[in-house]
Amino acid sequence: MRRWGTAVAALALTAAGLAATAGTADAASGQTGRTPSAAACSTAWGSGTKSVTGASATPLKNIRTGRSACYDRMVLDLGGASGKAGYHVGYVDQFQQDGSGEVIPVKGGAILEVFVSASSYDPQTGKQTYAGRAGKPLPGVYLAGYETFRDAKFGASFEGQTQVALGTRAKLPFRVFQSGNRLVVDVAHHR
Numbered sequence: 001m002r003r004w005g006t007a008v009a010a011l012a013l014t015a016a017g018l019a020a021t022a023g024t025a026d027a028a029s030g031q032t033g034r035t036p037s038a039a040a041c042s043t044a045w046g047s048g049t050k051s052v053t054g055a056s057a058t059p060l061k062n063i064r065t066g067r068s069a070c071y072d073r074m075v076l077d078l079g080g081a082s083g084k085a086g087y088h089v090g091y092v093d094q095f096q097q098d099g100s101g102e103v104i105p106v107k108g109g110a111i112l113e114v115f116v117s118a119s120s121y122d123p124q125t126g127k128q129t130y131a132g133r134a135g136k137p138l139p140g141v142y143l144a145g146y147e148t149f150r151d152a153k154f155g156a157s158f159e160g161q162t163q164v165a166l167g168t169r170a171k172l173p174f175r176v177f178q179s180g181n182r183l184v185v186d187v188a189h190h191r
Helices: 002-029
Strands: 050-052 060-067 071-078 087-092 110-116 149-158 161-168 174-179 182-188
Touching: 050 174, 060 149, 071 110, 071 149, 071 161, 087 174, 110 182, 161 182
Parallel strands: none
Antiparallel strands: 050 087, 060 071, 071 182, 087 110, 110 161, 149 161, 174 182
């Protein structure tokens, strides 16, 4: 009888592990079909500034966004980056263009400023690799229907780093991590 109990417990743990793995795969893709409660979504990330020192010799190729059941996601595609890309991400009172200091208006209840150590041009040829323009919305990024994101603006590409802003609904918890040649910024839907 004891063996049956152990076997049933092992089966239940295996099923729970598979379910957790499926949730992780959905989150990585940025899309889910489930709508978990706010209590099921992690908000342990905090809303303080996050930085990593590193350098990327490859330029920024694209910026895109996606939605998940628990957070909205911004992905910065770095062309063939190897090693750690440096970044500095944090909430600011106003978005000022790097280099000039010009204030760029950003819609939303809070502004999350993102610096990544990758230029929007090829440093050897000077050719533009990402079509962002100072003070303008990010090309190809449409935020209608997002729960947290309200606006996304390009700041500058100056001295080897690119600056963008995310207008968010409020000052919410966020996380930043690098996955291969992508820098990912997730902003939680709830506190």
